[in-house]
Amino acid sequence: MKRRLWFSLIATVVAVIAALAGNIATNNEPILGLDLQGGLSVILAPEDGATGDDLLVVRDLVRSSLERSGVAEPDVRVQGSNIVVDLPGVKDKEEALRSVSVSGIVELRSVVNFNECAASPAPAVPTDETIAEGRVLDSDGTITVDGDPTGEVTPPVDEESIGFLNDEAKTSFRRSAPDPDAPVETDAPAETDAPAETDAPAETDAPAETDAPADTLAPADSVPADGTEPVAEVPLDLAPTLAPSITGAEFLPTLDGNALCAGPSQASGEVFARDSASVQLGQFGQFSVSVDLRGDGEASWNSLATQCFNRLPSCPSTGVDTDGSARPGQIAIVLDGIVQSAPVVNVPVFDGSVSITGSFTQDEADQLSDVLNRGAFPVQVTPQETRTVSASAGGDSLRAAIIAGLIGLALVLAFLLAYYRWLALVIIGGLTVWAMAVYSAAAFVSGATNYALSLAGVTGIIVAIGVTVDSYVVFFERMKDEIRNGRTLRNAAPRSFNSTWRTIWSADLVSIIGALILFSLSVGSVRGFALYLGITTVCDLFVCFFFTRPAVLLIARSKFMVGKRAFGLEVATS
């Protein structure tokens, strides 16, 4: 019996210290909530009913969108029927906010000549002539290379050129390369050729892009202020006689801040099968994105593709291939009004799947694949709650809560020490073990589930101090009664514990039930509160049984208390 008590006592202390040491060693500490360290929090709700799976997809989309904007490991999770985004400590709040608030509608539009857009105001973004889009759509995604009719295919690529290509490609994509090469050719054919390095890329198609961007960029950069100018001019030069004939055409910004003129939306991203877009690595290290068409979306996709392939007025050729023939039209993939990519269509009819090739880097390919997935999945989400807290305000709250908590704890201990004298040592030891256990549990839970310790959680813990101390008070008051009624300490301790334990678990169970229900049913900060309420209560029960019980029973058996004052009574010899 005695040995068991010692074992329980020592094992508990060792286990708790080990857990704490483990957490400290691995730098695992409770994640601080937004209100304690500043940052941004957004709660998104779907506009129409969405299933749990839908939300998971949206969550992943938001997460990848944030990661792209430079937020490392964003905390995005589904809570109930909402998506909660917590970005404590995030630096660039506005940027993050933009990344989160995507409406997620992907449109497919044809790329038309600039003059179609003459009637509509040019976008605010500086526009730029477009560049031959190196990307090509293939049916089946199997043969990426041959898709490009331009004949760029010729020379095999050697290592160097691939490397080079990729670099170039990156630039071009970032700046969003695509477009109507029309201008390019007219304006600066010489330059275009230069890039003629093109040959290398041939296979990847990349070449087309590569060079093009190089050219276009130059002018754009050199005349940044009037970026719009070239647009206006170029098209006029090109086809001055054409009047706008397509209604609904408008300038849309591309990813790099350029613009192209897109016809009306002809289909939505819903033509793609859900979650089917993926990135593939081709033979020469080039990335491509393939996506499956949905059974009921194939018709509308193909109608658009056919228009473009046949270079109909609704989707005219926007460039010339290297051999001088008019290239097929382009389909612009537009997300939230921004052109993500505008590949050239090389096949009139697609059967089941589409492959987009080009000189992507892996990131770019991933991004495009995300966009296609998002488009395939048009759950509209709108922010329900947005909250930003400056880092200084958060730090103040944290400091205040910690200092207040520590002072409160010290006062409580002083009070208990004055009241229970020597037995208060058990309380001090027990509270220390409890605090370490709570810290470890909090660090573990917040590490595993991303639940941050918010101000609500901290105050929950402060309140829990009272409830935890109560276990000792109930226990010791009971012992006091027993001793006053003539029992020895040795005799009174186990009896008191038995009745105390029953009281404590009944009462604590109510708290645990409350914590569980609140945690599973509520949203936002209430959830964090419930989590920490649960943790502290479970730790209380744990410490009470495995630390307080053996400690008190052992003290009661030893000669330690003999002749010492406790409970305001002198403890008798046994």
Added chain:
Amino acid sequence: MSRGDQIASTALGRLFRGQTAIDFYGRRRVGFIIAVVVIIATIGSLFTRGLDLGLDFEGGDAWDIPASQTFGVDEAKAVLEDNGVPTNGARIQRRSSDTNDLITVQIEEVTQANADQITAAFAEAAGVGTDEVNFSFTSSTWGGEITDKAVRALIIFLIIVSIFISIRFEWRMALAALAAMAHDVVVVVGVYTVFGFEVTPGTVIAFLTILGYSLYDTIVVFDRVRENEGKYAGIRMPYEDIVNISMNQVLMRSINTSISSVIPVVSLLLIGSGLLGAVTLREFGLALLVGMISGIYSSIFVATPLLAGFKSNVGRKPRRERLTGDKLRAAVIGSGVTGRLATTGASVDAGSTARSGSHDDDVKTAAVLQPVGQLLTHPPRPRKKKRR
């Protein structure tokens, strides 16, 4: 050997030694009247003043901007007007503490672009970076959703807790515990409406904490009642007596626990919000403080007398007036642990009085009432010096 045989001469000493004999049940009307007054006051105030629901429940945009000599409420108002936001629906307050000085602005929902613009305008007017300006937005449907979910969670919680208490104790105790809890929530709502504090999600959490604390405290008290019920089952002790005895026995525990619980909250309130200037902690701490004190009060003065009321008509009718004064004190002390001992200790008398024709219950009651010194006729048997 200290047996606490002597009854302390001062009230405090008696309290300290667990020798109080307060007739809680006899004074139950005081508790009920106070409760009714508080409830009426709260309802009255709710109708006349209402609750100040914060942004999170009504929806809208809000900013916290560091205030300064050159940036105050008027300047904030000017910024809103410059941005075309009507200021008559806006709520602009200055909240300051020793280290914090904030202008809080709340307006109805505007578009995000507008909100960004206003954030920048505030930052500029206050002469700080946009990072120093806290912005929050809540859609009007969201507040309703939070409330709905919290209410739903609460109802489920109450149902499950009622079932739990009914199984663990009995349904009357569940009813009494819920009544006490409702009392505590009403008290806190009363504080909010009378003082016009803003209700925020933090407040909701404070409410939940109070709810949980109130139930916790009530259950600790009920557990003792339950235990004594078992002890006196043999002698048909009237329920009021059991309640009184239990109350007096747990009184010291309740006081100690309330001191230990309230100290950290007071510290949060005074140090956290007063000295360190975390404005958010202030109202939160106040709600918690009031709620906890009310929770401790209600478990003794509302829940238990109520329980006695529910139980008084159950079972056989008691045959005598309830114990008071020294008789109650003797029962409180004597039965602390030794409820059973009391009956056996008096068995000799029981035999004689039974023969003389008086009722068995009286005898047993008389036994309970004996001074402690007579309860234990001999010291406990010394434990054998054997290792267990």
